[in-house]
Structure formats: structure tokens, C-alpha cells
Amino acid sequence: MKKLSLSTKILIALIVGIVVGIFLQGSPNIANNYIKPFGTLFLNLIKLIVVPLVLASLVVGTTGLGDIKKIGRIGGKTLAYYLLTTAFAVILGLILANVLNVGAGYSIPVDATADVKEIPKFVDTLLGIIPTNPLKALVDGNMLQIIVFAIMLGGSIMAIGEKGTPLQRGFESLAEVMYKMTGAIMEFAPYGVFALITPVVAVNGPNVLLPLLKVIVVVYLACLLHMLIVYSSTLKVLGKFNPVKFFKAIAPAQVVSFTTASSSATLPINMKCVESMGVPNSISSFVLPLGATINMDGTALYQGVCAFFIAQVYGIDLSLGQQVTIILTATLASIGTAGVPGAGLIMLTMVLQAVGLPLEGLALIAGIDRVLDMARTTVNITGDAACAVIIAASENELDRDYKVKETVSM
Numbered sequence: 204m205k206k207l208s209l210s211t212k213i214l215i216a217l218i219v220g221i222v223v224g225i226f227l228q229g230s231p232n233i234a235n236n237y238i239k240p241f242g243t244l245f246l247n248l249i250k251l252i253v254v255p256l257v258l259a260s261l262v263v264g265t266t267g268l269g270d271i272k273k274i275g276r277i278g279g280k281t282l283a284y285y286l287l288t289t290a291f292a293v294i295l296g297l298i299l300a301n302v303l304n305v306g307a308g309y310s311i312p313v314d315a316t317a318d319v320k321e322i323p324k325f326v327d328t329l330l331g332i333i334p335t336n337p338l339k340a341l342v343d344g345n346m347l348q349i350i351v352f353a354i355m356l357g358g359s360i361m362a363i364g365e366k367g368t369p370l371q372r373g374f375e376s377l378a379e380v381m382y383k384m385t386g387a388i389m390e391f392a393p394y395g396v397f398a399l400i401t402p403v404v405a406v407n408g409p410n411v412l413l414p415l416l417k418v419i420v421v422v423y424l425a426c427l428l429h430m431l432i433v434y435s436s437t438l439k440v441l442g443k444f445n446p447v448k449f450f451k452a453i454a455p456a457q458v459v460s461f462t463t464a465s466s467s468a469t470l471p472i473n474m475k476c477v478e479s480m481g482v483p484n485s486i487s488s489f490v491l492p493l494g495a496t497i498n499m500d501g502t503a504l505y506q507g508v509c510a511f512f513i514a515q516v517y518g519i520d521l522s523l524g525q526q527v528t529i530i531l532t533a534t535l536a537s538i539g540t541a542g543v544p545g546a547g548l549i550m551l552t553m554v555l556q557a558v559g560l561p562l563e564g565l566a567l568i569a570g571i572d573r574v575l576d577m578a579r580t581t582v583n584i585t586g587d588a589a590c591a592v593i594i595a596a597s598e599n600e601l602d603r604d605y606k607v608k609e610t611v612s613m
Contacts, residue, residue, distance in 0.1 A: 216393035224404025234405035245395025259378035264488025265357025296507035306515025481602030494587030501579030513564030
């Protein structure tokens with residue numbers, strides 16, 4: 204067992220967890236009461252390191268870029284890549300939903316209700332990215348505000364030159380400590396994956412999934428096509444990078460994201476995967492935390508499919524203009540979506556409101572949201588990693604002499 208790589212151990216844990224979950228379908232309380240707590244413990248350990256890791260790595264990444272102009276250049280490239288791929292993801296989702304007629308033959312009960320949370324206006328989201336109290340943002344885990352504060356702090360440290368060196372070294376030391384802590388925590392990843400997937404399968408068995416199997420298939424197919432078409436082509440064309448090597452290196456992070464359904468929780472291992480592909484820490488420390496907050500290709504894709512599905516089950520024909528509205532709204536809504544399980548369902552509310560679809564449709568989607576969340580989160584973190592490789596290549600900082608190695612071995 205000691206010779207097995209982390210990704211192999213995680214995959215074994217995933218398979219065993221699914222088998223045990225199927226076996227425990229008749230007794231889901233056993234999975235929830237005796238197995239799930241270990242998964243929760245693993246997630247708590249991940250959450251423990253996310254905020255200081257993002258703060259330290261972004262400050263170090265920003266100062267490591269060398270000058271203010273480089274920050275703007277890399278930031279602009281990153282933002283452009285994220286927004287364009289997100290828009291393409293929604294379009295792909297809508298195309299498949301139309302072609303495969305995803306909502307045909309389904310109906311929502313008349314008395315269906317959904318617990319809908321109030322969605323902030325887009326202008327409020329833009330204004331809210333500037334923290335009035337950075338310490339409160341750190342305590343609350345407001346990732347968008349933390350990212351803005353970290354970039355501003357890193358830029359200011361760089362601007363004052365030598366006087367900022369002691370503070371810069373302090374953040375570099377903190378970042379190294381967090382990387383070490385991350386490595387220690389990830390040794391428990393296989394056990395966490397097993398404990399997280401088992402109750403999901405035990406509770407959401409075939410009886411729950413089969414009636415909505417078509418929605419699940421369409422979302423998963425769209426996610427797979429998006430990774431194979433968009434990420435592979437952009438890696439090949441823009442990054443001159445072998446997609447096969449990329450997917451081999453990113454596999455451990457994909458498995459963790461699939462089971463945790465959290466971009467933020469996957470961030471530490473995603474950073475290690477990207478660095479194993481030759482991306483320098485100065486790039487990965489900037490691009491990946493930013494992507495974990497604003498790059499939600501899978502979430503946007505899911506919103507397009509689910510909006511079309513809800514329209515069909517209610518007998519509503521979406522016009523071309525309404526579908527364009529879905530594309531724009533889902534792309535913009537993806538910015539600032541929390542990188543935690545279930546956030547996409549809340550943001551779907553904004554998309555439904557934008558085109559006048561009944562919010563009661565969320566009740567049906569909520570039943571399978573956890574299964575869909577696993578796929579869309581995997582797409583999200585894969586897009587983050589692809590962007591990091593492409594940005595590093597565009598800056599001529601990608602180490603092409605690397606050999607794809609295991610992110611962590613035990």
C-alpha cells in the first residue's frame with residue numbers, strides 16, 4: 204500500500220465508498236451517523252487551511268510577479284480566459300439540452316416548493332468585492348474580498364520596495380508553513396473521500412436518481428465535452444501543452460473535487476498538481492485562488508441545462524433571446540459564486556429570475572443537486588488548472604522540462 208500513489212489510493216477509496224454506499228442503502232443512518240463524521244472532519248481540516256493559504260499564497264504570488272504592470276497583464280489574461288470559457292460552457296450546456304430534449308416527459312408536482320434565498324443584485328456584488336473590514340472578511344471566509352485585499356496588499360508591498368521586504372518574507376514563511384500543513388492533511392484524503400462518498404450513495408440511491416437520469420447524463424456529458432474540447436484545445440493551442448499529460452497530472456485534484464464538491468476545499472491539492480506540471484509558484488499562487496472564486500465553468504454549464512429543463516417541464520418555450528439572457532446571466536453570476544457545495548443551486552435562482560421561469564422548479568433540481576455538484580466542481584477546478592498552465596506558458600515561465608509526477612506520495 205505504501206507504494207501506491209495518492210491518486211490511486213483516492214480512486215480505490217472512491218470505488219470502495221460507492222460499493223459500501225450501495226450496500227448501506229437500506230440503512231442510510233449508519234452511513235450518516237458513523238461514516239460521514241470522518242468526511243466532515245476531513246473537510247474541516249481543509250477549511251482550516253483555506254483562508255490563510257489563499258491570503259498568504261496570493262500575497263506571495265502578487266509580490267513574486269515582480270512589477271505592477273505584470274499583475275495587470277496576468278490578471279487581464281486570467282479574467283479573459285475565465286469569462287470566455289464560462290460563456291462557452293453555458294452555450295454548450297444549452298446546445299445539448301436542446302438537442303437531447305432534456306426535459307421531455309417530466310413534470311413537477313403542483314405543490315412543489317423550494318427554499319429560495321435572496322440573491323444580491325449584480326451591482327451589489329461588484330461593490331461588495333471591496334472589504335470595508337479585511338479582518339471581518341478573513342473571519343467570514345469571504346473569498347472574493349480576501350482575494351482583492353491580498354492582491355492590493357501584495358501590490359503595496361511591492362510598491363514600497365525594500366521597506367516591504369520583512370513583511371513579504373513573513374508571508375513567504377506563512378505560505379511555506381501552509382503548504383507543509385496541506386501536505387500533512389492530504390495524507391488523510393483517501394479516508395476523507397471514502398467517508399464523504401459513502402453517505403451520498405447510501406442516501407441518493409437509484410430510486411432517487413433514475414427519474415432524473417436524463418438531466419444527470421446531459422450535465423455529465425456536457426462537463427466531459429467541455430473539458431475534452433475547450434480545455435484540451437486551449438492547452439494545445441495557447442499553452443503548447445500535451446492535454447494527456449495535463450489530465451494525468453490533474454487527476455488527484457479531480458477526484459478530490461468530485462467527492463467534496465468544493466472548489467475551495469480542492470484548492471490546496473490543485474496547487475500541488477499544477478506546480479507538478481512546471482507552473483511556477485508565483486503564477487499558481489495568483490491564478491488558482493482567483494479561479495476558485497470567479498471561474499465556475501461547470502456551475503454555469505449546469506445552470507444552462509437546468510434552466511432549459513425547468514422550462515420544458517413547465518411547458519415554456521425559451522426564445523433565442525431568453526437563451527442569450529441565460530448565457531449572459533450565468534456567466535456573470537459565476538463571478539463570486541462561493542466555492543462550496545450547493546452554491547450553484549442558489550445562483551440558479553438568479554438565472555431563473557432573469558428569464559421569468561418558475562422558481563418552484565428548484566425543488567426538483569435540489570433532489571439531484573449533490574450528484575450534479577460533483578461533476579460541475581470537477582470542471583471548475585480543471586479550468587483553474589488549465590488557465591494556470593496557459594498563463595505560465597504565455598509568460599514564458601512554464602518549465603517544459605518537467606516530468607509529470609505524483610502530487611503527493613505516501
